Amino acid sequence: MKPRRLFLTLALFVALSLVLSACAQKTSLRFSNATECGAATITLTNADTGNVSEVTVAPGKDAEIEIEPNVDYNYEVTYPRQPDYTVCDSKRVTTKVSRGQTLNIRLESVRDPALAQPTPTSAE
Numbered sequence: 001m002k003p004r005r006l007f008l009t010l011a012l013f014v015a016l017s018l019v020l021s022a023c024a025q026k027t028s029l030r031f032s033n034a035t036e037c038g039a040a041t042i043t044l045t046n047a048d049t050g051n052v053s054e055v056t057v058a059p060g061k062d063a064e065i066e067i068e069p070n071v072d073y074n075y076e077v078t079y080p081r082q083p084d085y086t087v088c089d090s091k092r093v094t095t096k097v098s099r100g101q102t103l104n105i106r107l108e109s110v111r112d113p114a115l116a117q118p119t120p121t122s123a124e
Contacts, residue, residue, distance in 0.1 A: 025100030037088035047072035069099035
């Protein structure tokens with residue numbers, strides 16, 4: 001094989017490898033439900049197109065949603081129930097992720113000690 005042909009073959013191989021690796025990098029949001037609030041429902045909206053997707057994540061589970069890079073997304077997290085002494089507020093957040101990156105979002109519930117205070121009883 002002539003040196004020029006070998007160089008072109010190697011250059012084509014390197015270029016193809018770079019293109020394939022760029023295509024393989026996914027951009028995503030990964031939600032981890034570490035709450036005591038039941039299944040978390042995530043509603044994800046592409047701020048540019050208005051396209052909406054919804055996913056439900058069971059407690060102790062993860063869900064990964066592939067998104068377009070460098071685009072604003074609004075997500076809302078809601079829960080089916082409010083357990084005793086635990087705060088499970090819904091959340092509304094706007095985020096943007098760079099190409100090939102994954103943003104990890106850990107959903108957590110918070111114990112509220114004020115809710116756990118005993119109710120005073122009357123003395124008889």
